[in-house]
Amino acid sequence: MKIEFAKPPAEELSDQPAPPRKAAKIGLEAVSKRKSALIIDDNNSIHAGESQSLPIFMSAFKTLGYDVKLEKSNETIYTTWKGYDIVVWSCSDDYSAVNTTKYMQMLIEYVDKGGRILLESGNVAAWAEEYGETALNRMFRETVLHSTGDWVYHDVGDLKLKTNHPIATTPNALPETIGFTPTDPGDDSGNANAVRILTDATGIYNWSSVAYEGTLVKDSIAKKSYGLIAYDSKEKNGGRIVYFAFDIDDIDSPDIQQKLIQNSVNWLGNGIKVSGLGMNIRLCSLPKPPERVFPKDIDPKRLQLIIMLAQKWVNGTVLHYCFLDQPAEYVGADEQKKVVRDGFNKWKQLGIGIKFEEVANPGDAQIRIGFLRGDGTWSAVGRDLFSVGPNERTMNFGWDLITEDPRGVDTPTHEIGHALGFPHEHQNPKAGIVWNEDAVYDWATRTQGWKKEDTDRNIISKIVPDEVEGSTWDPDSIMHYAFAAGLINEPEQYRNGLTPAGGLSERDITWVRTFYPPLDPTTSTDLTVNTPVPLSLGSGEQRDFTFVPDETRTYNFATEGESDTVMVLFEEKNNKRNQLAANDDSAENFNSHTSWGLTKGNKYVISIRLYHEWVKGDTTVKVW
Ligand SMILES: [Zn+2]
Structure with a gap:
């Protein structure tokens, strides 16, 4: 339908033509958006002062028409990277490049999610190879650098074209030889690495020579040791990486520096959508604790303390673990079991009083995996x-x-x-952690699929610690x-995230040795028949008693008094303890009582941990 507009009165119009009409304004969506580049500065200036690479990258991107944002590696928040058309991680000649767990995790995940990145570092491959014994180091080396675990040389000549690739040709044809002069040449240089690569990456330029202590390495090695490397995940996730295994400012020609950056950016492409950053965060999710019956009038804080202390074992206890062999979906592959056994060894190596022994039969194991x-x-x-x-899992690994x-x-x-x-x-x-609670619930739901109660139980709720383990916070x-x-809102320095250093911390070691010190037979007290001995223990403390029977028969050991205790009976032979009985499983019956047939003249150890005493100093132990 054609709209008939009303007309003004005809007598109000002159007979003169109006001046030419102005052009219509351009709609907002028609304005071309400027591209944006994020340059992350990971040069901590340990080796050779300020980064010379940043001005080169800044200038190249500005010439190409990008808005450039510069961030320090310890400030950048990787979930923001997806907002940029291109991300550059620049380490320049920094000797200890990408040197934190957090940086490695960010780069691994970004690449894993299909991110595209230009990584520049004259030493990261050597650093990763020399200090890369952890699984995380290896993952970083293989998924970000795409380098092998072989030795990485530093003493190199010029860059030599090895493989025809768009980075060498488009839009600028780069020369066969790119002149390269390290600021700090030689075997300890942080300016260049000769990197051997995995088969999924492409070596574009290698080096005209590779040497060590003034001697050329064999041609067969030098030929496959690269300086300019590209990785294309293709259909896997769309991710691409360009890796300059050199300090860009040591390329002789400023013109070639700029052209190489332009070609790399051209190949990496723009506007790649990275989604789901943060999805591969793996968090342990504790099950709901069992409920125990306590007097109604007990102070809730005190109750929580008792429950937590009651979770500790009697020192000297032998904990048997087994890997379940049925049902089929519980069964782990051998290499997975090996990682778990390695975990047990981490604790065993500390020489603590708790022992771990692997057994085959689930009926013999307290820990069923x-x-x-x-x-x-x-x-x-x-x-x-x-x-x-009795046959259920007490521990699970879900990935x-x-x-x-x-x-x-x-x-x-x-x-x-x-x-x-x-x-x-x-x-x-x-810890004094003040959470951004809405963000934590959202993050836990998004990355773990947790309900609010799971997040409360595993993150938000505070635990009442006892004096020993709660005196300081150990991030x-x-x-x-x-x-x-x-x-995290407070402490302020963790607003950009918190990543523990990895492995057992100093305080973990101190803490476990406090609760479970190496066994010391000289500190035990002798018990004799029908003579009660006061325990004289504080909450959480343990005491060992020695008993040598003068006849072979069944003996009874018990604690008396209004208290919550756990008792473990060992036989001691040749300074080795063999666990006979533990009355650990009677949570409702607070006092401990054990009967066992003992042999005349043998030596037995009775270890008792006091969890809580309702009347102070009231508890005794007796054998009859
Ligand atoms: Zn946990």
């Missing part, structure tokens, strides 16, 4: 595992510990820490999660 995929990774905490059904977990052995080490009775360190009220504890940026 499954590998049910998609069921999360978790463990019962300490003696809580007695509330788990591949090798291919899906950058934390590697740290994950089983953390779960075994729970089995030893240790809670999550980030729930320590001494590097094996029992501490890593947190993304924006989740």
Whole structure:
């Protein structure tokens, strides 16, 4: 339908023509958007002063019409990277490039999610090879650098074209030889690496010569040691990486520097959508603790303290673990079991009083381990595992510990820490963490699929610590999660995220040795028949008693008094303890009582841990 516009009165118009009409304004969507580049400066200036590379990148991107944002590596928040058309991680000649767990995790995940990045570092491959013994280092080397674990040489000549590739030709035809002069030449140079690469990457330029201590390396090695490397994930996730294994400012010609950057940017392409950053964060999710019956009038804080202490084992206890061999979906592959055994070894190596022994029969094991995929990774905490059904799992690993977990052995080490009775360190009220709670709930739902109660139980709720383990906060504890940026409001320095150093921290070691010190037979007290001995213990403390029977018969050991204790009976031969009985599983019956047939003249040790005494100093132990 044609609209008939009303007309003004005809007598109001003159007979003169109006001046030419102005052009219509351009709609907002028609304005071409400027492209944006993020340049991350990871030069901590240890080796050779300020980065000379940044001005070169800035100038190249400005010439290409980009808006350039510059950030320091310790300030950048990787979930913002997807907002840029291109990301450059520049280490220049920094000797210890990409040197934190957090940086490696950010780069691994960005690449894993199909991100495109230009990485510049004259030494990261050598650094990763020389110091790369952890699973995370290896993952970084293989998924970001695409370098082998072979030796990396530093003493190189000029860049020589090896493989025809768009980075060498489009839009600028680069020369066969690119002159290169290290600022600081030789075998310790941070200016260049000769990198051997995995088969999924392309070496575009290698080096005209590669030497060590003034001697050329064999031609066969030099030929496959590259300086300019490209990786294209193709259909896998669309990700691409250009890796300059040199300091860009040591390329002789400023014109070639700019052209090389332009070609690299051209090949990397623009506007790649990276989604789901943060999705491969793997968090342990503890199950609900069992409920115990306590007097109604007890102070809730005190109750929480008692429950937590009650999770600790009697020192000297032998904890048997087994890998479940049925049902089929619980069964783990041998290499997965190996990572878990490595986790047990991390604790064993500390020489603590708790022993771990692997057994085949689930009926003999307190710790029963499954590998049910998609069921999360978790463990019962300490003696809580007695509330788990006799053939059920007390520990589960719900993802591949090798291919899906950058934390590697740290994950089983953390779960075994729970089995030893240790809670999550980030729930320590001494941490003084003030959460951005809405962001934490959102993050946990998005990355873990958790409900609010799961997030409360594993992150938000504070745990009442006892004096020993709660006196300080340890953000590097094996029992501490890593947190993304924006989740912690206070302390302020963790607003950009918190990543524990990895492995057992100094305080983890001190802490476990406090609760479970190496066994010391000289500190035990002799027991004699029908003579009660006061325990004289504080909450959480343990005492060992020695008993040598003068006849072979059944003996009874018991604690008396209004208290909550746990008792373990050992036979001691040749300074080795063999565990006979533990009355650990009677959580409702607070006093301990054990009967056992003992042999005349043999030596027995009775270890008692006091969890709580309702009347101070009232508890005794007796044998009859
Ligand atoms: Zn945990």
